[in-house]
Amino acid sequence: MMATSATAVRTALSRAARAALLAPSVFNTQPWQWLLSGDTLTLRADHSRQLPDTDPDGRLLLLSCGAALHHARTALAAEGWTPVVRRLPDAADPDLLAVVQIGERGAPDPHARTLTEAMPRRRTDRRPFDDVPVPRQTLTTLRRLVWLEGAYLHLVRPDQVPLLAASEELAADAETSDRDYRAELDAWTHRPAGSGDGIPAETSVHPTRRPVPVRDFDPDGGADLDPGPGTDRGAAYAVLFGLAHRPLDLLRGGEALSALLLEATACGLATAPLSDAVEVSWPRNLLRAMLGGPGEPFLVIRLGHRAADSELPPVPRRPAAEVISSVPQLPIR
Numbered sequence: 384m385m386a387t388s389a390t391a392v393r394t395a396l397s398r399a400a401r402a403a404l405l406a407p408s409v410f411n412t413q414p415w416q417w418l419l420s421g422d423t424l425t426l427r428a429d430h431s432r433q434l435p436d437t438d439p440d441g442r443l444l445l446l447s448c449g450a451a452l453h454h455a456r457t458a459l460a461a462e463g464w465t466p467v468v469r470r471l472p473d474a475a476d477p478d479l480l481a482v483v484q485i486g487e488r489g490a491p492d493p494h495a496r497t498l499t500e501a502m503p504r505r506r507t508d509r510r511p512f513d514d515v516p517v518p519r520q521t522l523t524t525l526r527r528l529v530w531l532e533g534a535y536l537h538l539v540r541p542d543q544v545p546l547l548a549a550s551e552e553l554a555a556d557a558e559t560s561d562r563d564y565r566a567e568l569d570a571w572t573h574r575p576a577g578s579g580d581g582i583p584a585e586t587s588v589h590p591t592r593r594p595v596p597v598r599d600f601d602p603d604g605g606a607d608l609d610p611g612p613g614t615d616r617g618a619a620y621a622v623l624f625g626l627a628h629r630p631l632d633l634l635r636g637g638e639a640l641s642a643l644l645l646e647a648t649a650c651g652l653a654t655a656p657l658s659d660a661v662e663v664s665w666p667r668n669l670l671r672a673m674l675g676g677p678g679e680p681f682l683v684i685r686l687g688h689r690a691a692d693s694e695l696p697p698v699p700r701r702p703a704a705e706v707i708s709s710v711p712q713l714p715i716r
């Protein structure tokens with residue numbers, strides 16, 4: 384074990400919180416707040432950024448925060464710091480999601496380093512993927528990583544794809560005919576300049592024919608991204624699930640989501656989460672039936688090989704100063 388100074392610990396925690404700015408979040412709401420105090424980094428849920436219509440129970444908010452927590456943990460491990468995490472440590476304060484401290488200093492973890500390098504490259508790619516299937520071995524690795532994070536992955540079988548398509552269609556119909564949902568979607572796809580959040584038009588695609596439709600982020604026709612030549616015929620679909628919808632299940636589910644997306648990115652795959660089918664009760668029942676055993680579906684993930692030539696633009700993030708606050712370290716006497 385190497386010697387560590389208090390300053391080095393604070394610097395590492397601060398870098399970890401900055402890495403977590405890159406985490407995916409529902410509608411790019413980034414519903415989290417980090418506080419760096421002494422040798423401790425805390426993660427809190429920011430309910431002011433919850434989506435009351437799309438996510439009334441805050442499940443997608445917790446998944447998003449879990450993804451941010453995994454980004455922070457991974458960034459620490461990549462530099463050889465062992466993160467010590469207490470999840471939901473105070474029953475009286477449910478918005479305090481995690482307390483992160485540092486254990487031993489060792490050698491940088493090469494896998495964590497690979498995932499950390501994938502963070503700035505990972506994008507939600509809404510374009511159809513190409514016809515080359517995702518290798519079975521990669522899917523098995525992803526399922527194992529998800530399990531190591533305390534969640535589960537159901538790989539959708541070819542005979543289940545029509546049911547998945549039906550659940551996405553039912554969810555889209557229900558949501559787009561709901562005035563409050565439309566207003567929420569409109570608000571998060573037309574954010575004021577410089578807000579650093581929301582879904583920019585350059586990252587959403589017009590609906591195209593594909594086996595499983597994806598969320599239409601601009602039903603009024605403002606999507607700006609060329610869908611390219613893909614068909615999604617080689618795409619793989621996975622349902623991320625847990626045993627219940629308890630906050631801890633969802634937080635760990637979000638950590639598993641981040642582990643999966645970063646590993647897939649490191650393997651050269653394109654990815655896109657899909658949560659509309661879990662946002663509406665009947666499509667969610669269809670997903671649950673697909674699992675073939677006990678479980679609560681958290682989210683669907685589409686994976687595949689990119690068909691389009693063009694790179695996706697980075698999606699904006701809130702400035703670090705808005706998301707990370709820090710209490711100065713007390714001088715040691």
Ligand SMILES: Cc1cc2nc3c(=O)[nH]c(=O)nc-3n(C[C@H](O)[C@H](O)[C@H](O)COP(=O)(O)O)c2cc1C
Nearest residue numbers: 407408409410411443446506507656657658659698
């Ligand atoms: C819990 C959760 C739900 C999401 N649901 C969807 C979705 O239904 N459709 C979609 O295209 N993207 C979805 N996303 C991806 C976000 O829109 C995306 O992470 C965010 O816009 C930031 O963009 P980036 O992932 O390219 O960094 C979801 C992400 C999370 C974490």
